[in-house]
Amino acid sequence: MSATALAAPATPAPARRLDPLALLALPGLAFLGVVFLLPLLLLLWSSIRGAEGFSLQGYVRVLGDPYYVGVIGASLQLGLVTTLGALLLGYPAAFALARAKGGWQVLLFALVFLPLTVSIIVKSFGWGIVLRRDGILNWAMLNLGLIERPVRMIFTEGALYAGMINVFLPFMVLPIYSVVRMMDPRLPDAAATLGASPWFRFTRVTLPLSLPGVVAGVSLVFSLAVAAYVTPSLLMGDRYMTMSMVMAKAFLNLRDWQLGAAMAAVLLAVAAFVVVGASVLQRRLGGR
Amino acid sequence: MTGMAALQQAGHLTVAGASKRFGAALVLDDLSLAVAKGEFVSLLGPSGCGKTTLLRCIAGLLRPDAGHISVAGRDITTLPAHRRNVGVVFQNYALFPHLTVAENIAFGLRAQGVSKSESAPRVAEALALVRMTEHAGKPVTALSGGQQQRVAVARALVVRPSLLLLDEPFSALDRKLRETMQVELKHLLREVGITAIFVTHDQEEALVVSDRIAVMNAGRIEQLADPATLYGRPASLYVLDFVGQSTRLAGQVTEAAGGMLAVQTALGPVRAPGQFAPGSRVVVAVRPEAVVLGEAAENRIAARVREVSFLGSRTQLHLDLPEEGEDRGVVELPRLPEGIGPGSAVTLAFREADTMVFPAP
Amino acid sequence: MERLGLGIAWTALVLVILFLLLPIVVVIPVSFTEATVFRFPPEGFSLQWYAKIRNVDGLLGALWLSARIAALATALSLLLGTLCAIALVRGAVPGAAAITTFMVSPLMLPGLVLGIALLQAAREVGLRDAWWSLLLAHVVITMPFVMRTVLGSLSLFDFAMVDAARTLGCSYPVALWRVLVPNILPGFVSGALFAFIASFDNYPVSMFLVDVRTKTLPIQLLNYLEISPDPTLAAVSTGLIGLTVLVLILCDRLVGLRRMASI
Ligand SMILES: Nc1ncnc2c1ncn2[C@@H]1O[C@H](COP(=O)(O)OP(=O)(O)OP(=O)(O)O)[C@@H](O)[C@H]1O
Numbered sequence A: 001m002s003a004t005a006l007a008a009p010a011t012p013a014p015a016r017r018l019d020p021l022a023l024l025a026l027p028g029l030a031f032l033g034v035v036f037l038l039p040l041l042l043l044l045w046s047s048i049r050g051a052e053g054f055s056l057q058g059y060v061r062v063l064g065d066p067y068y069v070g071v072i073g074a075s076l077q078l079g080l081v082t083t084l085g086a087l088l089l090g091y092p093a094a095f096a097l098a099r100a101k102g103g104w105q106v107l108l109f110a111l112v113f114l115p116l117t118v119s120i121i122v123k124s125f126g127w128g129i130v131l132r133r134d135g136i137l138n139w140a141m142l143n144l145g146l147i148e149r150p151v152r153m154i155f156t157e158g159a160l161y162a163g164m165i166n167v168f169l170p171f172m173v174l175p176i177y178s179v180v181r182m183m184d185p186r187l188p189d190a191a192a193t194l195g196a197s198p199w200f201r202f203t204r205v206t207l208p209l210s211l212p213g214v215v216a217g218v219s220l221v222f223s224l225a226v227a228a229y230v231t232p233s234l235l236m237g238d239r240y241m242t243m244s245m246v247m248a249k250a251f252l253n254l255r256d257w258q259l260g261a262a263m264a265a266v267l268l269a270v271a272a273f274v275v276v277g278a279s280v281l282q283r284r285l286g287g288r
Numbered sequence B: 001m002t003g004m005a006a007l008q009q010a011g012h013l014t015v016a017g018a019s020k021r022f023g024a025a026l027v028l029d030d031l032s033l034a035v036a037k038g039e040f041v042s043l044l045g046p047s048g049c050g051k052t053t054l055l056r057c058i059a060g061l062l063r064p065d066a067g068h069i070s071v072a073g074r075d076i077t078t079l080p081a082h083r084r085n086v087g088v089v090f091q092n093y094a095l096f097p098h099l100t101v102a103e104n105i106a107f108g109l110r111a112q113g114v115s116k117s118e119s120a121p122r123v124a125e126a127l128a129l130v131r132m133t134e135h136a137g138k139p140v141t142a143l144s145g146g147q148q149q150r151v152a153v154a155r156a157l158v159v160r161p162s163l164l165l166l167d168e169p170f171s172a173l174d175r176k177l178r179e180t181m182q183v184e185l186k187h188l189l190r191e192v193g194i195t196a197i198f199v200t201h202d203q204e205e206a207l208v209v210s211d212r213i214a215v216m217n218a219g220r221i222e223q224l225a226d227p228a229t230l231y232g233r234p235a236s237l238y239v240l241d242f243v244g245q246s247t248r249l250a251g252q253v254t255e256a257a258g259g260m261l262a263v264q265t266a267l268g269p270v271r272a273p274g275q276f277a278p279g280s281r282v283v284v285a286v287r288p289e290a291v292v293l294g295e296a297a298e299n300r301i302a303a304r305v306r307e308v309s310f311l312g313s314r315t316q317l318h319l320d321l322p323e324e325g326e327d328r329g330v331v332e333l334p335r336l337p338e339g340i341g342p343g344s345a346v347t348l349a350f351r352e353a354d355t356m357v358f359p360a361p
Numbered sequence C: 001m002e003r004l005g006l007g008i009a010w011t012a013l014v015l016v017i018l019f020l021l022l023p024i025v026v027v028i029p030v031s032f033t034e035a036t037v038f039r040f041p042p043e044g045f046s047l048q049w050y051a052k053i054r055n056v057d058g059l060l061g062a063l064w065l066s067a068r069i070a071a072l073a074t075a076l077s078l079l080l081g082t083l084c085a086i087a088l089v090r091g092a093v094p095g096a097a098a099i100t101t102f103m104v105s106p107l108m109l110p111g112l113v114l115g116i117a118l119l120q121a122a123r124e125v126g127l128r129d130a131w132w133s134l135l136l137a138h139v140v141i142t143m144p145f146v147m148r149t150v151l152g153s154l155s156l157f158d159f160a161m162v163d164a165a166r167t168l169g170c171s172y173p174v175a176l177w178r179v180l181v182p183n184i185l186p187g188f189v190s191g192a193l194f195a196f197i198a199s200f201d202n203y204p205v206s207m208f209l210v211d212v213r214t215k216t217l218p219i220q221l222l223n224y225l226e227i228s229p230d231p232t233l234a235a236v237s238t239g240l241i242g243l244t245v246l247v248l249i250l251c252d253r254l255v256g257l258r259r260m261a262s263i
């Protein structure tokens, strides 16, 4: 019996066929394919389509005009400053949050979480109340004797950065928090028993281990901030044009589809770069 | 089909010619197995040899590509898992974290539509059986490893299954606890009188707990026998290697007469019982406790002590054999003789009757 | 040094929380002011702005529309997203990593770009109905939140538990219902909550898809803010904040807030 079994495989191996469970992914994939990917491709297509056939006119207008190049620069700068500010504030805060004990952690977590669930319009509106000439900040500083008369804060760049950081900070804190919380607190201790100084422990053990959270937070905040529309338009209006604001203007006011589509493509490229970069980084970090 | 009928008569559980493929890999290869009622059988084999796959087929969680499975004379090959009444203790227990200890144990009864009032005393009984009564209300996540294991056993037993399958139930426990739980489980299962199949890759564990052991190799059962036979008369070199230790020598049969063989090895002639044609290439082997130092038996070979291991009740010598290589021999003695240590030259002696012969691989 | 680090971390956390809450909390006293402007500190106490909410054109209608769209979009993406997540975790899906990235990528995509793309596509295929294009768009917006959370909790789930339930007498669907569902419920609830909020609060995508009669709440609010900024808006905001706190408490009771951290 075993001799015949050895002589020839009993049944030919079945051809590799698709796992039926894999088919469950299809409805969702098909939906996003039609309602998400296809429209994006269509938009890109229209950015290279002029009145008569193929044309790069839109891109020439966007990338050749110092004004629009300035807008792109301003958007990137806004994204960078917001991300940096959120990281500097959020990283240590996420650590404290992850290391908080029991009931405290629930409470503190809820306090960080709540702003995320409040409408961005409400927050921007509230930020306006804080910064107004007769707002809470001026009132507090006047009463403390820090200033003689109310200072103008709203519609300044500083106010814009503060407002942006305010809106996007939770997107930095939460991913870092969830990575740090999962981190084994004995690892830095283990490093300590090997004679590592606190600084060495932080830079060689804690920091690298928390990097996946940082990558997630940074990529999320940057891609959200660089494309922000509501907060900059409420806090600065036309004084600080971002790519999103140019796009909105091009489509809604100027009805200049070519310009809008080209600007959209540039913004899309930035976003795609961040998404792909982050996932490559993430896989690298995960692979270690 | 006649083979199937014969198997069915032999056992409470019978697996006849089961095969299972995953892609190109043949994980169960025409495997047959019969287990008698009330028997405790271990499946022993290296990682990946198909133990879990066989259990899953018996439990109905997997359908074999070919072959039949029957319990108590009834063919259950096509019966879905939830109608087989086969209890399973899973590898990492698979306790339900959203339920308490008592709710976990009651789960099967509730699923089978047993009323609350009727299930309560049975759950209490099962809790008492595994000595977990005082933990009834705890969430299972709050239990230690040994306690979780007991809950998993109680959960599987409370539905009064016709068969209990255990997939490496002790692998997550530390050595001390594992040893206590092994004895405890053996005792418990005998008390309940259930037929059980127990998967392990730990040979000592298999020897301790089971009535019979099935040694598996690449989707087939290599030998199914009681522990003493398995150890004393292994059916193949594979089983010899997998269960226990041995000293082995390669050789060639020079003479065969009256069931006795003379084998020429690099270390000299050895005689052993067996049926081989003269000229066959073979491996002769002897278990460590069958060997003495000196000249007190028929077969003798020279060796050099490599390392001495004190095991408490016994002492083990690991030996270098000239021509064969380093660390090729092992001897077990009640105590270490005076003057023997690493580097000593010794003579090993063992009886012809204790010498085993296998075809060379 | 160790203590210095901890001190910095705790100070940062306290600052972060104060900073985050500031613009939310200031809205509340302003909503009770007697004055017709937002001046701080608010003068007197009155509920007049709350009474005025009813009179604001289209506000309640917008609230109702946003709630309906958010609920429907959430339900749809829960359905599609969960199926997809099951396939990714349990099935042998070729290119699973790429598919996961694709399914969550709308989260990182500039909202306006998505809005414009959808507007253009809707025109291309002749979909003129604002309600339907809003719903489709919001399913896209909510999908990443559902995917992330459901994928997360599914990959933590030990499917041996489903086998255990089956050997104990549950058929496959019943086993899924009694073991899988209770265990991944937190993922579901937090995914649903995030999805609902993302849809309910969306401005940049919706702004291209609304029409005169079909306006979502954020659009209507911003409109109102631009046309007649008065403390009515503070009253509406306070109401929304109260609602959010209520929902959060509910979710905490249901599944525990901390389990919902994974955005
Ligand atoms: N669902 C599956 N799909 C594909 N291959 C599988 C599947 N289940 C098991 N295998 C393969 O079948 C072989 C046998 O697996 P099985 O789990 O039965 O081994 P095992 O003897 O229980 O090993 P271990 O001691 O490690 O638990 C392995 O090579 C495994 O990779």
Ligand SMILES: [Mg+2]
Residues within 6 Å of the ligand: B051, B052, B053, B167
């Ligand atoms: Mg196994």
